[in-house]
Structures are given as structure tokens and as C-alpha cells.
Amino acid sequence: GxxxxxxxxYQHVQEGEDFTxxxxxxxxLSNIQWYKQRPGGHPVFLIQLVKSGEVKKQKRLTFQFGExxxxxxxxxTATQTTDVGTYFCAGVLDAGGTSYGxxxxxxxxxxxxHP
Amino acid sequence: xxxxxxxxxxxxxxxxxEVILRCVPISNHLYFYWxxxxxxxxxxFLVSFYNNEISEKSEIFDDQFSVERPDGSNFTxxxxxxxxxxxxxYFCARKAPQGFPTLHFGNGTRLTVT
Numbered sequence: 001g002x003x004x005x006x007x008x009x010y011q012h013v014q015e016g017e018d019f020t021x022x023x024x025x026x027x028x029l030s031n032i033q034w035y036k037q038r039p040g041g042h043p044v045f046l047i048q049l050v051k052s053g054e055v056k057k058q059k060r061l062t063f064q065f066g067e068x069x070x071x072x073x074x075x076x077t078a079t080q081t082t083d084v085g086t087y088f089c090a091g092v093l094d095a096g097g098t099s100y101g102x103x104x105x106x107x108x109x110x111x112x113x114h115p
Numbered sequence: 116x117x118x119x120x121x122x123x124x125x126x127x128x129x130x131x132x133e134v135i136l137r138c139v140p141i142s143n144h145l146y147f148y149w150x151x152x153x154x155x156x157x158x159x160f161l162v163s164f165y166n167n168e169i170s171e172k173s174e175i176f177d178d179q180f181s182v183e184r185p186d187g188s189n190f191t192x193x194x195x196x197x198x199x200x201x202x203x204x205y206f207c208a209r210k211a212p213q214g215f216p217t218l219h220f221g222n223g224t225r226l227t228v229t
Binding site for chain 1: 173
């Protein structure tokens, strides 16, 4: 079945350092989504990427979708303590049909930020 | 504040017992999903529910699981005979109103099977 791998599993940074997490799918994706989960919380939608090679920015966060639509990355510039949490990528194989809304999550990257 | 309310927030049950987890959307939606997250692990798809019918389910969603929307409002996940490995956070989610299926998750129910 479809697999989505995410690395690294953990990332510890000093406040102000940059952070990147990478996501790789075994199959071509219809779109990829990123979620953030604070400790003890629920996944919160951050962004969705649909087009091959797409790059989107949200303030200090930059999201990329690979040309082959099989990989993606999230980069945070100058991390802050509020960035702490687990970042998940989630791939959608087929946006229509019976797989509508079925996300395959990566294992997540746990980010800790030391002040 | 999540747009989906889940109850209870924590459920402790003995192995073999039935549990019902509830999800109440704030507004009327047609697409609902159940996901689970075993402690420290990734979020896993269980089932999607559209227009009062299951549209897709995963391998995890075996005969012990069922979903219903009995009163047109609450959306429930039932586990008939719980096992220790059912211990997890269970998240209900609804689809965002437009475009691709981005999801809004509820706060989750922590199920502990002893």
C-alpha cells in the first residue's frame, strides 16, 4: 500500500535556528498537506500543495512540493518556542472517487526549540 | 477552537467491553472521518463516511468497528469488543467546505483499554 516516509523523527534546535522536515511518498500524490500537532493536541491543518513544483510560504514557513509530486518539505526559518510540536505531512493519493479525504500520514517530526 | 466536538475526552474500558465514541459537528456537514493515533505514532485513517454511508475504510477498520450517524447530527464510532491494542487517540474530522479534502480535526478521545 501507499507509504509516506518522513524524516527526521526528532529535531532539537536552538531558538533562532532553522528547521526542515522532509516527506517522501512511495507513489505519486494528488496533493500533499501539512499538519501541526501541539503536545496533547489534535492535528491542525497548515497548508495544502497541489501542483508539481509548487512552493508556498506562510510567514516563516516555506512548503515545497516536488516536481514528481512524490516528495515535499517544510522549512521554518528562525524558529521560535511557539513552533514546538509535531509536524506531519499527509498525502492524498486520489482526490476524487472513493479515496476522498483519505490521508496517509507520515510518521511526523517532533520539533523541540530551546530558548 | 475545533469545529468538531468529541466526547468523551477520555474513556477507560476493560478489554472485551464495547465503547462508543461520539463526534458532534458544529454545523451540518456530509463528510466525516475517523482517524486514530497510537501514542507517539502517526495518525492513521480508519474510515470515511459520506451521506450516511461508509465510503472507504482501512485494514484497521475490521468487523469490530462500526460507524453511524443515528440522529443526523452525532457521528459515532463503536468498537464492539475492545482489545488492548485499541488504546489510542481517536480523532473525528470533517472536510473543509471547499476544494481538496483538507481536514478539521476534533480534540480527540483518548481510549485506554485495560
